[in-house]
Amino acid sequence: MALHRIRIGLADPSEEHRTAVLGIRLGILQGEMGQVAEGVESLVAARHLWRRPAAADPEEYGPGHARSRLRLGQLLVEAGRTEEAVEATGEAVVRWHTLRRERPGAHGPELAAVLTVHASLRWPAGDLGGALEATGEAVEIYRGLTGVLPDVVDRLHPVLELQARVLLHRAGTGRRRRWRAGWGRIPPGVGGGAF
Structure with a gap:
């Protein structure tokens, strides 16, 4: 088509x-x-x-x-x-x-989720600094929302896991491999709406 x-x-x-x-x-x-x-x-x-x-x-x-x-x-x-x-x-x-x-105050969960996906793609592409920057921003957003939206804690865990994997890889103690939750997979709660 x-x-x-x-x-x-x-x-x-x-x-x-x-x-x-x-x-x-x-x-x-x-x-x-x-x-x-x-x-x-x-x-x-x-x-x-x-x-x-x-x-x-x-x-x-x-x-x-x-x-x-x-x-x-x-x-x-x-x-x-x-x-x-x-x-x-x-x-x-x-x-x-x-x-x-x-x-301001709107679209926090969506931005954090997209940052997580973006980081999960930047890391395997060799951009460890960019992946850490993206996960850091996502973690900040989720932490800021935990008092208002308690369910974001569930979304925070995969970001922290990804951040830890990138840090271990950067330190040379981790092995480069695909993130368990899926390379570029959209996290739960993202992508709803118009589609």
């Missing part, structure tokens, strides 16, 4: 948004069916469709746009395109940072 062809004639950002959501769902389904390359193509096309609605109304469409970058990163990992996955999840981190700056 060529989503870029559907784009012609869409005048309203909400129409582009609906088409982008369909493209993302299609990409996710294609990935689940083992059609990873096609899924990546659908997600990339959907990302382009999502830009205008996200720019027109960041509060309404921004979170979905950020989630679409994370989903793309996850599928790129499955396609063996780790460098591109790091880039896509990095873009998701930037988008969640922007949303959080616009609404």
Whole structure:
């Protein structure tokens, strides 16, 4: 399916948004069916469709746009395109940072979860400093939320485990291996919403 062809004639950002959501769902389904390359193509096309609605109304469409970058990163990992996955999840981190700056106090759990996924990709790519920076920020966010949202403690444990593995590897006492919770896998509680 060529989503870029559907784009012609869409005048309203909400129409582009609906088409982008369909493209993302299609990409996710294609990935689940083992059609990873096609899924990546659908997600990339959907990302382009999502830009205008996200720019027109960041509060309404921004979170979905950020989630679409994370989903793309996850599928790129499955396609063996780790460098591109790091880039896509990095873009998701930037988008969640922007949303959080616009609404302080909101989007903390989403940002922390995306930082965790991003760190889990940066570490195997050899960027230990970047992985530690991302896990450090995620830990700070989760710790700040534990009094308000007690269930974030469950999300804090995998981040601390990842941080410990990266530190052990950096110290030369750990072995480089995939993180148990999954390389680039989306943590529980992330990715809900528009999809």
